[in-house]
Amino acid sequence: MIKIGVIGAGVMGGHHIRNLSCMDVELVGLSDIDKNRVSELSENFNTKGFLDYKELVKEGIDAAVVAVPTKLHKPVCDYLIDNGVDILVEKPIADTVENGKEIITKAKKEGIKISVGHIERFNPAIQKLKEIIKNESLGKVVTMSSKRVGPYNPRIRDVGIIVDLGVHDIDIMSFLLEEKVKTVYATGGKRIHPFEDFATILMTFGNSCTGLIDTNWHTPHKVRSLTVVADKGIAEVDYIDQKLILYDKEWVKEAKIERREPLSLELECFINYLKKDTAPPVSGEDGLHALEVAISAIDSYVNNKIINIKSK
Numbered sequence: 001m002i003k004i005g006v007i008g009a010g011v012m013g014g015h016h017i018r019n020l021s022c023m024d025v026e027l028v029g030l031s032d033i034d035k036n037r038v039s040e041l042s043e044n045f046n047t048k049g050f051l052d053y054k055e056l057v058k059e060g061i062d063a064a065v066v067a068v069p070t071k072l073h074k075p076v077c078d079y080l081i082d083n084g085v086d087i088l089v090e091k092p093i094a095d096t097v098e099n100g101k102e103i104i105t106k107a108k109k110e111g112i113k114i115s116v117g118h119i120e121r122f123n124p125a126i127q128k129l130k131e132i133i134k135n136e137s138l139g140k141v142v143t144m145s146s147k148r149v150g151p152y153n154p155r156i157r158d159v160g161i162i163v164d165l166g167v168h169d170i171d172i173m174s175f176l177l178e179e180k181v182k183t184v185y186a187t188g189g190k191r192i193h194p195f196e197d198f199a200t201i202l203m204t205f206g207n208s209c210t211g212l213i214d215t216n217w218h219t220p221h222k223v224r225s226l227t228v229v230a231d232k233g234i235a236e237v238d239y240i241d242q243k244l245i246l247y248d249k250e251w252v253k254e255a256k257i258e259r260r261e262p263l264s265l266e267l268e269c270f271i272n273y274l275k276k277d278t279a280p281p282v283s284g285e286d287g288l289h290a291l292e293v294a295i296s297a298i299d300s301y302v303n304n305k306i307i308n309i310k311s312k
Contacts, residue, residue, distance in 0.1 A: 002274055003060060006030045007053040007076055008067035009037050011155070012090060016065045019264050021045040025271060031056040057083050063113075063274055066090060069158050074099040077114075081106050086113040088270045092167050092294065093287035095159075100291055104284035115270055115280040116287030118171045122265040124257045125237045125244045126172060129228065132235065132255075133176055138246070139232030144173050145212040150222035152192055160195025161215050162188070163294050169213045170203070170297075171282075171290040172226065179205040180289055185306045186297040193217065201297045 002025045006016050009032035020027045029048035032038050042049030050056045053076060057064070063086040066076050073094045080087050087107070093116045094100035107114045120126060132138055146169040156164055174180060181203045188199030198216035205211065224239035233248035244255040269281035289309075296307040 001026050002062050002271060003028045004063045004065070005053075005056045005059070005061040006065045006067060007056065008032060008065075008069075008090075009034065009041050010067065013065070013067035014041060015263055016067060016267070017041055017045055017047075019261070019267050020065075021047070023267065023271065028059050028061050029056050054079065057085060061085055063087065063270075065117075067117075070163070071095045071158055074103060077103045078106065081110050081112045084110070084112070086274055088115050088117055088267075089287075090117040091119075091171070091287060092116075092159075092163055092291040093284060094291065097288065097292050097295060100284070100288045104288060107284065113274060113280065114284050115273060116282045116284060116290075117266065118168065118175075118282045118287065118290065119262050119266055120168045120172050120239065121175055121282060122262040122269070123237075123239055123242060124260050124262075124265075125239065125242045125255070126176070126226075128244050128255050128257055129226075129235055129237055130176055132246070133228070133230075137232070138228070138230035138235060138248075141177060141207075141209050141228055141230045143210050143212070143229045144176070144226065145229075146172070146214065146226045147223050148213070148215045148225075149219035150217065151220055152197065152217035157194065160190070160193060160199075160298070161197050161217055162186070162199050162201070162297050163291075166199060166201055166213050166215045166297065167290050167294040169211075169215070169226070170201070170293045171286065173203065173205075173211040174286070174289065176228070177205055177207065177209055179207050179209070181211075181293045181309050182206050183306055183308055184293055184296050184300055186301040188298075188301040191218070196298065196301065199297065199301060203293065 031050040031053040038049035066089040183204045186201040188196040201213040203211040226237040228235040236245045
């Protein structure tokens with residue numbers, strides 16, 4: 001049985017712990033600098049708790065979920081790689097493109113499996129939409145537009161909205177199209193946060209399709225939606241309700257979706273990756289591309305220019 005630990009026991013880390021506690025793995029323990037949080041979660045899920053993640057690694061784990069603040073991804077991943085531990089690192093892969101590249105290079109050199117936690121890929125509505133786009137029942141995709149807005153969460157202080165939320169849609173659009181972003185142009189600004197708290201991002205892809213992302217922390221209610229316009233129809237996704245509506249010239253249809261928690265599906269895929277040596281659920285390179293586009297979008301709105309994306 002795979003022995004796994006969770007490093008970082010905040011909100012997202014807590015969800016990982018909850019899911020892993022009832023999966024076919026051994027949840028060896030968790031770590032966090034918050035003593036009360038460690039005590040609460042380790043007691044609730046009957047596992048060991050540590051204030052230092054290095055002590056968790058010493059317990060002998062095969063894999064770890066890294067759910068610490070983004071700026072700590074690089075040092076934590078480096079330590080795990082040095083100790084032969086496979087990694088699921090929460091998005092974004094790192095705080096800088098260079099650090100992301102170094103994590104990937106080092107993991108490959110040491111034979112460490114790594115996947116990036118882009119959870120929205122595992123939303124059942126997105127999985128179904130991926131099938132539909134692939135079989136071209138809606139025809140060729142022309143444009144994609146997303147809205148990811150809601151109230152501000154004060155716990156998010158180390159990054160702005162583009163890296164925290166916009167990166168989801170950057171990755172999803174690339175995932176659905178199976179194309180990398182070619183250029184990005186963004187506008188944005190800050191009113192309530194040290195970094196940008198609202199942004200509009202326009203992307204072009206190698207197949208001439210365009211993607212538009214609207215994201216902010218100023219909307220009083222949460223919206224997570226995606227619209228795909230193709231030459232034979234339109235698809236609309238509601239991430240929260242896991243609904244997919246399809247429109248063509250004659251019909252409006254709702255796809256049959258089996259609702260599942262995306263994080264549970266993501267972890268199942270990660271565990272399968274570890275056991276059966278399948279392709280990573282989300283490769284380090286895919287995570288790096290999403291990060292590069294997000295950082296380029298910030299550069300774009302700050303300097304009011306179109307950015308060409310280097311990684312293809």
